[in-house]
Amino acid sequence: MKLRFVFNPRSGRPRRNAPILPMLRDFISARALDADLVCTEGPGHATEIARDAVTAGCLRVVAVGGDGTVNEVAQALIHTPAAMGLVPCGSGNGLALHLGLPRSFSEALELAAGVSGRMAALDTGTANGLPFVNAMGLGLDADVARRFNRLARRGLPAYTLTALSAFLSRSTERCHVSVAGHRETLDAMLIAVANSDQYGNNARIAPRARVDDGVLDLVAVRPVGILSACVLGAQLFLGGIDRNPRVRRLRGSRFLIERPAAGIIHTDGETHMAAAHVEVLVRPCSLRLIVPADCAAVAHGEERAASAFALQLP
Secondary structure (H helix, E strand, C coil), rough: CCCCEEEEECCCCCCCCCCCCCCCCHHHHHHHCCEEEECCCCCCHHHHHHHHHHCCCEEEEEEEEEEHHHHHHHHCCCCCCCCCEEEECCCEEEEHHHCCCCCCCHHHHHHHHCCCEEEEEEEEECCCCCCEEEEEEEEHHHHHHHHHHHCCCCHHHHHHHHHHHHHHHCCCCEEEEEECCCCEEEEEEEEEEECCCCEEEEEEECCCCCCCCCEEEEECCCCCCCHHHHHHHHHHHHHHHHHCCEEEEEEEEEEEEECCEEEEEEEECEEEECCCCEEEEEEEEEEEECCCCCCCCEEEECHHHHHHHHHHHC
16 A cells, blocks of 8 residues: 655644654665655645545555645645545644544554554535635634734643633624524624534534534634633533533534625634635545544444445546
8 A cells, every 4th residue: 555644844833743754764764665755845735645646546645644644634635545544643633532543653654554543434525615624713713813823932821821811802703603494693702613623632612513423513702701701711622612601602514604804714723814704614525544443423424425436436
């Protein structure tokens, strides 16, 4: 089986990830894999590398990085026969945590490149055409992502401080959300649309969401004060945020979010300018990904994946 490893040396904490490149080279050499290794050089490069890998006949492309790297690699693999392996080394690793991938670098590498796992068929989404695998969002959600991406140092403490700073300068937007013929108005400080259950670092924005159910979960948080925000923060990490009375949750395959003006959104933590109207769509069973054989977060979808891709391929 022909493989390509796509490594983002800027993911997570670059100094901590410095030994990864020689480890990857040693892994490929020791196992005599039919594989090559390419490092990304900037935004969008991982998509280009992965797309070239598919053209070259690679049946598996291994993303070594964080959620942003996963997003870029997935863009090239969606609706193709190639499967993605994932070795998480970012600051949040939301998709990896949702799927229960190994925390150990060596174990994650063995799973992603080896034969011990199984193929799963994952849903993905788009927001005004921009792909995402884990989650997208606007309002406070996107502002936190914008601020966090500017930091030289990453990790949960940095994320927490960034979120606090963004919260203290928060604003509220009156948005109209339409789903399945239903339209409602929400005064929200953030709206997230999640495919998996979490942002990363076990911050579960959409508890009980699944990446293989053919729908997305919209979570809107109404304005809150500091004390209520502390409660929300605790519920976010304890998996109970959707039980808070200030939180509205909707599920569907298509959402139209109408806000007062254009602004930023994020897709898997990367920010973009977007129009006032944001259309979010699910793409069911659109990405093949290697997961542990006993992974409970996705169904045993080999047959589901095969039939879906047979319909999508020319």
